[in-house]
Amino acid sequence: MGFADYVTTITTGVMWACWIILILYALRVLLFILFGCEEIRRMREAMAVGYSAVAVVFTFQATWAIQHFVQRIVGDGSSIGSPSRSIYALLVICSLIIYAAFICNFSRSLWMLKNLDHAVFEPVPKWEELTVPKLKRIAEFGTRMAAALLFIYLEFKLERLAQPHGAAEAGSIAGGASATRPLSDAGFVAIFLYAMLLLWWLSGRWIAGKAMPWLLLVFFGAGLFNSFFIFVFGDAPVDESSKTWLLLTIVIASAFATYMIIYVLFDLIKALKVWVLTVKTWLGMRVFKGPAPAGP
Amino acid sequence: MRPKTHVFPAFAGRLRKWCSFGLALLCLSSLLVTPACHRDQGKVIFALPVADWWTAAPFLLPQNAEIFKQKGLDLTTLEVKSGLESKNAVIAGTADIGVCAATPLAIAAAKKEGLVVLNTYLRASSIVGFVRPKDMAPNAVPPAPVGLVLSTISESFLYHYLKQRGQEKLLIDKQLPTRPARPADIPGLFKSQAVKSAVIWEPFLSIAGEETGYVADRSVPFEVNLYIITRPTVWNERKETVQKFLAAVEETCRYLRENSDPSRRNTEQRFGFKADFLAATWPLVHYEVVWDLQHMKDEINREAETAKALGQISEIPKSDYLFAK
Numbered sequence: 001m002g003f004a005d006y007v008t009t010i011t012t013g014v015m016w017a018c019w020i021i022l023i024l025y026a027l028r029v030l031l032f033i034l035f036g037c038e039e040i041r042r043m044r045e046a047m048a049v050g051y052s053a054v055a056v057v058f059t060f061q062a063t064w065a066i067q068h069f070v071q072r073i074v075g076d077g078s079s080i081g082s083p084s085r086s087i088y089a090l091l092v093i094c095s096l097i098i099y100a101a102f103i104c105n106f107s108r109s110l111w112m113l114k115n116l117d118h119a120v121f122e123p124v125p126k127w128e129e130l131t132v133p134k135l136k137r138i139a140e141f142g143t144r145m146a147a148a149l150l151f152i153y154l155e156f157k158l159e160r161l162a163q164p165h166g167a168a169e170a171g172s173i174a175g176g177a178s179a180t181r182p183l184s185d186a187g188f189v190a191i192f193l194y195a196m197l198l199l200w201w202l203s204g205r206w207i208a209g210k211a212m213p214w215l216l217l218v219f220f221g222a223g224l225f226n227s228f229f230i231f232v233f234g235d236a237p238v239d240e241s242s243k244t245w246l247l248l249t250i251v252i253a254s255a256f257a258t259y260m261i262i263y264v265l266f267d268l269i270k271a272l273k274v275w276v277l278t279v280k281t282w283l284g285m286r287v288f289k290g291p292a293p294a295g296p
Numbered sequence: 297m298r299p300k301t302h303v304f305p306a307f308a309g310r311l312r313k314w315c316s317f318g319l320a321l322l323c324l325s326s327l328l329v330t331p332a333c334h335r336d337q338g339k340v341i342f343a344l345p346v347a348d349w350w351t352a353a354p355f356l357l358p359q360n361a362e363i364f365k366q367k368g369l370d371l372t373t374l375e376v377k378s379g380l381e382s383k384n385a386v387i388a389g390t391a392d393i394g395v396c397a398a399t400p401l402a403i404a405a406a407k408k409e410g411l412v413v414l415n416t417y418l419r420a421s422s423i424v425g426f427v428r429p430k431d432m433a434p435n436a437v438p439p440a441p442v443g444l445v446l447s448t449i450s451e452s453f454l455y456h457y458l459k460q461r462g463q464e465k466l467l468i469d470k471q472l473p474t475r476p477a478r479p480a481d482i483p484g485l486f487k488s489q490a491v492k493s494a495v496i497w498e499p500f501l502s503i504a505g506e507e508t509g510y511v512a513d514r515s516v517p518f519e520v521n522l523y524i525i526t527r528p529t530v531w532n533e534r535k536e537t538v539q540k541f542l543a544a545v546e547e548t549c550r551y552l553r554e555n556s557d558p559s560r561r562n563t564e565q566r567f568g569f570k571a572d573f574l575a576a577t578w579p580l581v582h583y584e585v586v587w588d589l590q591h592m593k594d595e596i597n598r599e600a601e602t603a604k605a606l607g608q609i610s611e612i613p614k615s616d617y618l619f620a621k
Contacts, residue, residue, distance in 0.1 A: 002410070005529050007389030008341065067390060071343075071374060074388040075381035085409065088388040167356065169480065170347050171568020174503050178487075179480035235478070 003089045011067055014096050018063045018103040021268065025107040026056045028271055029114045048117060052110055058155035059106045065162035066103075070095045072183050072234060073250070090247070094254035098226055101257035102158075102190070104264040105223060109151055116144055123216070124208040136207045143200035150193040157186040183234030190227035194220055219263050222256035229253040339370045340541055343382040343391035346375040347480055349499055349574065350423055350581045351395060351522060353563045354548040363547050367540040378479055379522065380448050386525055387411065392534075393526045393541060398592075399452045401523060402599035405618055406609035412531045413618045414524040415542060416588055417549075420581040422514040424453050424497040427486065427504040430511045432493070437463055440473040443482050443494030450479075450495045452602045453518050457495075468605060486510060498577050499569070521595055524585070542585055549583040589619060 029052050033045050073095040074088060115121060119128035131137050161182045169180055197220040205212045229249050345351045354360070355373065364371045376382050379396035386394040387409050395417055404411050428438050437458070444450050458464045458472075466472040475491050483504040485491040494504060497520070505512025524542065531538055552559045560578045564571065596618070603609045 001529055002527075004387060004389030004410075004527060011390070067374065070388075071376060071381070071385055071390045074384050074390060075376060085387075088384075092388055092390070167346050167349075167352065167567045170349065170499055173480055173483055174499060174567075174569055174573065178484045179478065 002085070003092075004085075007070075007092055010092075011070060011096065014100050015063050015066050018066070018100055018107075019060070021104055021264065022056065022059055022063070022107040024268055024271070025110050026052070029110050032111075032114060032118075044117075048114060052114065055106075055110055055152065055155070058152060058159055059103065059110075061162055062106065062155050062158035063103055063162075065158050066096070066099050068161050069099045069183065087247070091250065094250045094257075097254040097261070098229070098250075098257045101223075101226065101260040104261050105219075106151065106155060108264050108267060113144070113148055113151075121204070121208075123213045124204070124211045127208070130207050136203070139203040140200065140207060143196055143203050147193060147196040147200055150189060150196055154186060154189045154193055157182065157189055161186060181235040184231050184236070187227050187229070187231030187234050191224065191231060194224035194227050198224065215263065219260055222260050225256050226253045226260075338368050338537060338540075339372065340393060340537060341372045341374055341391045342541075343374045343376045343385035343394040345378050345382050345395065346373075347377050348497060349563050349567050349569075350418070350420060350497075350577075351379065353559065353581075354545065354552050354583055356566045357548060357551065357559060357562060359551060360548055363551075364541075364544045367544045369537065369540055369544060371541075371544075378445065378448060380445075383411070383525060386527055389527075392530050393524060393538065395522050395524055397449045397520055397522055398595040398599040399449050399603070400447060401525070401618065402596050402613070403447055403603050403608055405596065405613040406600065406603065406611070408613075410528055411525050411618060412528050413592060414526060414531070414538065415585045416521050416592060417524045417545065417585055418522045418581055418583045420520045420522075421517065422580050423501075423520050423577070424449050424495065424518055425501050425516060426457075426493060426495055426513040427482070427501060427507075427510055428493045428513055430509055435461060437461070437466065437472065438493035438495075440493075441475040441491050442472060443477050443485050443491035443496065444474045445479050445482075445496065446476045447603075447608065449497065449518075449520055451606065452599055453516070454495045455602050455606060456518065457516055464605065468607070483507070498580075499567070499573075502573070502577065519595075521592070523592065546585040549585055552583050592619065 029048075033048055033052075070092055074091050119131060121127040124130065131140055173179060198217070201212065201217050201220055233246055233249070342355075344355055346356075361371075374385060374391050376385055376394075379394075380400045382391070382394035383396040383400045383404060385391035387404065393414075401411065401413065426438060427443075432439065438454075442454065444454065455464060455467055458467055467474075475485065477485055477491075477494075479496060479500050482491075482494050482496045482500045485494065486504050486507040496504060501512045501514070504510065524545065526538060556578070560574050561571075563569075563578075564574055597612070600609065600612045604612055
C-alpha cells in the first residue's frame, strides 16, 4: 500500500476535523448568545443567530469542496517532473493543509465577528471604550463589515466548487461564455477578504495601539499569501517552466497554513479550558455544594 | 513535609502542556482516522473527464445510477477536466478508477507511476483536430502561436501532423511558438486572438471552429482510444469491485449503442448544447469495453515514442507492467 491508497482516508479525516472545529466554534457562539451577554438585546441576538447560522451552513457546505480542491491542485500540477510519486504526495498534503486552514479561519471568524458585534476583542481590554471616537469606529466597523460580506461571498464560491457542473460548463462555452475558473475566482475574492482583514487590523492598531496582537497580523498575512497562491495556481495549466514556482510556493503556502491552523487550535484549546473550568465550578456548586478549586 | 518542587518549574509546566496538547491531538486523530479507515468494499471513486461529452456520455445516462446500483456499487463521480487530470487523480489517490488516452499513459509508464490498464473503453476517429484559419493552405504548418493542451493527445496530434510533413523539428526545437492551455480555454483564446490556431478535441474543436475566420479541420486521421485505469493496489485488493465496475460500464455502453439517438439527445441536453449539436460528431465515437492487448501496446508505444521525441521522457518504457490484469 502506498500513500495514494490512504488519500481518501486522510481527506475524510481532515473533513471531519474541519467539522469538529466548526461545531466547536458554532457552539461557542451559541453559548455566548445564550449565557455570555451582559446586556440582552433580543432583536440583535435573533439576528446574530440568523447570520451565524447562515455562515455555519455555508462553511459546512464549503468543507465538501476539499476533495475538489485537492484534485484541482493535483490535476494539472503533477503531470510534471520526477520523482512523480513524491510530488503527488507533497501536492496532496500541502493542498489539504491549505484548504483546512481556510475552513479553520472561517470557523474562527464566526466567533471573532460575534465578539466584535458586542464590542469585545479578547486580546485588547476595554475595546468598547477605545472605539468610542466616531472616526475610529467608522474605520473599524467599515473594514469589519466589508470583511464579513466578503467572507460570506467566498464561502458561497467554495460551496459552488463543491458542486461542480463540468457538463453544463461545456454547454455555456458553446453558447459563447468563457471557461469558468472556480478556484482562481475563490482565490481572487480571498485576496480582497484578507486585504480587508489586514486593513481591519490596521484600524485596530490605530484604536488600541501596541495592544493589537502582531500574531493576528501574521495570521491574516498568511491567509493573503495563500489566497495569492490559489488565485495564481488554482486553475492554471502547469508546465515544466512553472514547476519550480508551483512547488516552492505550495510549500511556503502550506507552512503559512500550518501556522494558521495552530493559531486556531490554540484559540480553541483556551476556550475548551474555560469550558472545563466552568463545568467543574458548576459541578462543584451543585454536587459538592461549594465552589470548585480554582484551575491553573 | 517539604513541598514538592521541580528544578525547572517553568520548563516542567510547558512540557506538561505540550504533552497534553500532543495527547489531545493523538486522540483526535485516532478518532478521525478509525471511522474513515472503515471503507465500504463496494464504494468506488471514479474520476470522470466531464467537460468532454465523448468521454462522459455513457456515465450521464439516466439509467446509469440504477445499473451501478444493481451491481452493488456505490459510485462517487469526481468531475475532472481532462483524461490527464483523471490519470493524475488515480495516481494521487483522490480517485480509484479513471479514464485516459494513451499519451498520459505512456508518460506515466516511463515514470513508473504505478497504473494498471483495465480495458479499452472507447475508440474514436477524427475527434481531435485543428482549429485553423479558413485560408490556411492544405498541409501547411499551422500559424503560431498554436494553442495546445500539454502532455495529451493534443500535443501528440501536432507532433504526428508535423512529422508526416517532415517538420517535426519545429516542435522538438520549440521553433513553433505554442500556447499551453486548458481544453475549455481554447475557444476563449481565439476570441481574444491569443492564438492563431490550436489542436484540440471535441467539443472545443467544434466550438472554437465557429469563430469567424476559423474552421474545425478533422481531415487528419488520428485514432484516439480511452482506457479505464486504476492503481495496482486497488486492482489487487478490490478485484471483485473493479470487475463489477467494468461490467456496469459495459452495460451502459451497450445501452448507449442500442439507443444511440436518445442517448445523443440526452447528452446534448445534459451539456446544454443546442439540438443536433452532436449530430455530426456523435457517430465518430464507438463505446465498447474490450481487452485488445496488442492494440493497446501498439498505441502506447507510439505515444511513448512521441513523448521521447518531445523530450518528455528519456527512454521508451517497458509498458508490460501496465497490463498486469
